[in-house]
Amino acid sequence: MKNKETVRNNESAGNLSANQPLSLSLDETVVQFKRIFNNDGTLRVRIIENNQGVPVRSGLIYVDGMVDRNLIQNGIVKPVMAYECTEEDNVDPAGLMETLRMEVISIADIMASVELDELVGAVVSGKTVFLLDGYAGALIIGAQGWEIRAIEEPTTEKAVRGPREGFTESLLVNLTLIRRKVRNSDLKFVFTEIGTRSKTQTCICYMESLASPDILKELYDRLARVEIDHILDTGYLAELIRDEPYSPFEMIGSTERPDSLVSKMMEGRIGLLIEGTPFVLTLPYVFVENFQASEDYYINYYFASFNRLLRVLGAFMSISIPAGYVALVTYSQEMVPTLLLLSIATARQSVPFPTIVEALIMLTIFEVLREAGARIPTSIGQAVSIVGALVLGQAAVDARIVSAPMVIVVGLTGITTLLNPRLTGPLIIVRLALLFITFFLGIYGYFFGLLGLVIHLMSLRSFGVSYMLGVGSIRPQDIKDTAIRAPWWDMYLRPAIIGARNMRRKPSKKTAKRS
């Protein structure tokens, strides 16, 4: 209750100061700013006294660290000081301001404003405010400058072949990266602000002639409904605007690669970027996108299709291996070839735990190792692998705490999970669920679990598009970019529904005939 009140007080205090009109006096305006930026040590105020002609006072307000000092020095301070003020200027401050704006200040991005809250907003976003004594107005000068990370290869989506650029934390740099790949005015960037306190800049980008207006409208609606005080990563947004909030599967894609974003936009998808994170959302998202890597489109299509199939198989194995092992060892021994069964039985002979317990112990240890490996500093990463591989693997088998086949099972499970970094989370959950139901009902439990998975996946929708779009279809057009990757000369249509606005990728006569 108390918290709520203070919040309201803060807001009303903020509003009051912002609503005050600009004063004619430079000093008063500066005092106003200082009051608003009370306890903020980074606010800088520079008063310029010009005595070249008729004396004139002006002031600069900016936040230290967010501006380019050289630019301010050479573009504003120097020319303003050198300007010779005439008698006319002194009588007509508005005209003087206009002259300064048009002729004196040599900075490209410049704009006039008379509203205090706009000025405050400009200052906090790194712009410089120029005030003139005796005039109730100001100039907002875009002389921002701060350190940003250089464009590097994205670490989460590596590719052997293909562009090496990755998005950075700077929204404008990211937009440049996109624009450089699509030199077409059809590419649209729509800005909004999200976060009642952080006021994070958000950009929706799409190809106007390809993106579905319905999906776009739905996205705007959902963004308008977002209520949050700050967002630091697109992950916040993805969770706030996704469909099916209780599903473990990602319903909105994210990528760090401009090429991947552009290829998705060219299929009619919409990108969502925010300031401060290299991860960009793409939507709508369908299940098969989990298996797609941008490199698939750059390398030979046989090899790419093979890799895709490996990933699909990997995902399937990663959920099935522990459950399948438990089902075979505890329920359906007859399905295992006799020799193999004997060797498993021998290995399990002196292990005191039931198979399910063994499986749970080892799977948990594997996840612990994975998480530890992801969090610890690289310099001690070696220790984890040594402890994991030698102590927990070899020694546990020697000590008869777990059986050797179980180590193989868990190892395979782990490796196959790594094939699909985007599916890691859901795979772990599905795997455990399958393991439990298999433990209760044997191989039939496993089948029931798979059916449940099918029902769940089939009932999902991402922005009105079925999550399993194209899965189970036998039309050639629908499977060209799913578990396999068809050659580019054969992919003449965009994916159904998402790209429905303009299906044909290549408007040649040949493709028109074939489709």
Place this chain on the structure above:
Amino acid sequence: MSKEIIPAGQSISIVVLFISGSSLFMGTSSQSGNGSWIAQLLAILLAVPLVLIYARLHVLFPGKDLYDMLISVFGSVFGRMLSCLYIWYALHLGALVLCNFGEFSKTVALTSTPMLAPMLVIGLLCIWVVNAGIEVIGRSAKFLLLFSFIVIVFIQLLSVPKFEYHHMKPMLETGWGLVFADTAGSFTFPFAEIVIFLGAFGAMPAKGSARRVLIGGTLIAGLIIIMITLRNLLVLGPDILSSLYFPSYVAVSRINIGDFLTRIEGSAAIVFVTALFIKASLCLYVTSNGVSKVFKLKSYRSVVLQMGLIMVYLSDFIYADIMEMQSFAYHIYKVYALPFQVFIPVLLWLTAELLTRRKGGRQGSLQGQKQQPE
């Protein structure tokens, strides 16, 4: 909420899995020994005209399901009474299907697990999918059919080395009498059971071709059933065949490829589970839909859970044992099911045609379209 619509491809998948569902592992009525495949063929031929009548009903009442048709043709009271009969039929059929699986698991798969456990799990899956909507059933069915079809063909090919063609001879050793008896059996179970699908006609596109869906589905399912009957016959022989409860399961277990691929019946059982699941789900959907129509509920979803649990419970006590189930399925069912599958639909069709003709002279519009402005 907008109306759910399932495209033709998905409806066909539902029909195929629905019809072939039980036969995939129960086998078919097989008193006629090695003539059973002829009986299947005849049953398909017999089913085609009936299915055409069902499809005609969709033309007469576009966008309406069985219950709407009954109520609009036979009036609010009598139509609702007939609807109740169909609700019972769908509920009972769903329970039978679950019971088949329960007996299967008790007899061969999970012999020491109580029968209720697997039935309850599959029942909960059905409740889940029906709650998710007929569209989800359709999409799942399409994917599962593709998958099942691959498995069935694969197993068929693996069985070829075990085929013993002398089981086919002498042709028709049991005589035509038993073949006709089998025909009647196979006609009612499984082919004409597709009458249940009438209860889901509301989800078909109003202008879509029900004929294509039903005939296509019936023929594909018939093909699968004949394939399986022939395989079981050729692998096991007519004598063993008629003495088994789950001939497909045993036939698959005979597969042995290089002493490595042996005893794969467990993994082949995924096809049974899949098909049964779709069949039971459709029954549950039609039951719930019927209840919502008869009692004028806003959505069938509010009764899915109740109906599903009743179905599971019914399946638990409906038969004392597997022999009773077998005898009901093969001997009593063909008489019991006739009114639901043939008499009432034909009566409905004739009445509807008559009404349409009579009104057609005045307005030239179909019964179904007339009802729409209400």
